[in-house]
Amino acid sequence: MKPILKIKDLKKIYHTKKSETLAVSDFSYDLKKNEFVSIVGPSGCGKSTILSILAGSLDASGGSIIKEESITFGYMLQEDCLFEFRTILDNCLLGLEINHALNEENKNYVISLLEKYGLKDFMHSYPKNLSGGMQQRVALIRTLALKPDILLLDEPFSALDYVTRLNVSKDVLQILRMEGKSAIMVTHNLEEALTMSDTIIVLSGRPSHIKNIYVLDFDKNLSAMEKKKTDLFLQYYNLIWKDIDGHV
Numbered sequence: 001m002k003p004i005l006k007i008k009d010l011k012k013i014y015h016t017k018k019s020e021t022l023a024v025s026d027f028s029y030d031l032k033k034n035e036f037v038s039i040v041g042p043s044g045c046g047k048s049t050i051l052s053i054l055a056g057s058l059d060a061s062g063g064s065i066i067k068e069e070s071i072t073f074g075y076m077l078q079e080d081c082l083f084e085f086r087t088i089l090d091n092c093l094l095g096l097e098i099n100h101a102l103n104e105e106n107k108n109y110v111i112s113l114l115e116k117y118g119l120k121d122f123m124h125s126y127p128k129n130l131s132g133g134m135q136q137r138v139a140l141i142r143t144l145a146l147k148p149d150i151l152l153l154d155e156p157f158s159a160l161d162y163v164t165r166l167n168v169s170k171d172v173l174q175i176l177r178m179e180g181k182s183a184i185m186v187t188h189n190l191e192e193a194l195t196m197s198d199t200i201i202v203l204s205g206r207p208s209h210i211k212n213i214y215v216l217d218f219d220k221n222l223s224a225m226e227k228k229k230t231d232l233f234l235q236y237y238n239l240i241w242k243d244i245d246g247h248v
């Protein structure tokens with residue numbers, strides 16, 4: 001299948017007055033439609049840098065990002081704050097407003113997403129009336145409102161407690177699958193990467209290069225909990241941890 005995104009030899013050097021830091025030395029990957037990829041690696045290796053370059057908020061120092069013009073990105077952050085003074089629906093319409101794309105059709109699409117993903121009764125409530133998990137689902141729908149093809153997720157669940165995190169990661173994955181999106185997620189949570197992804201890219205320490213790529217071979221019908229109980233999960237966990245840490 002033809003990739004929807006080709007990242008080739010991406011490189012990033014941060015310049016300060018006194019020094020320069022080579023954060024990413026070369027990163028290449030071809031992303032397929034509907035693929036969920038996680039990037040893991042030691043802290044400070046350049047994961048967020050890669051995501052920021054893809055999101056367009058940071059310039060690369062080298063390499064190329066090739067995609068058709070019609071392919072767009074959506075970005076979901078760690079603590080994707082909702083505006084307290086706007087209702088859930090109005091929060092979800094914000095991106096459309098900013099992009100001058102708020103019309104009846106797009107508004108109905110957002111309402112249909114809220115209905116589909118269990119937020120219908122909260123559409124006219126304010127964020128403070130929703131749990132952390134629900135707020136994160138709202139943040140995802142706000143991102144989906146602009147109909148991006150590729151979701152960029154930067155540690156999207158790290159502000160949530162353990163149980164909420166398990167539930168929200170399951171919900172988010174289900175929503176992305178049902179809406180036919182591709183995703184690139186940066187996380188330091190290996191369990192999350194293993195239960196959510198089709199592919200895991202392991203980066204080396206800075207300056208980062210790709211150390212390994214794992215195309216995960218879990219039965220597609222397994223839930224996150226069921227995956228965790230398999231021998232394969234433990235095997236991947238140990239292999240990737242070894243890649244990151246240098247030993248098990």
Ligand code: ADP
Binds near residue numbers: 014015016046
């Ligand atoms: P990660 O997301 O893997 O933790 P980052 O992408 O945030 O890593 O950062 C990669 C490296 O680049 C880090 O070592 C960090 O110190 C450096 N870095 C990040 N932002 C800047 C900046 N604005 N100026 C200089 N160095 C930076």
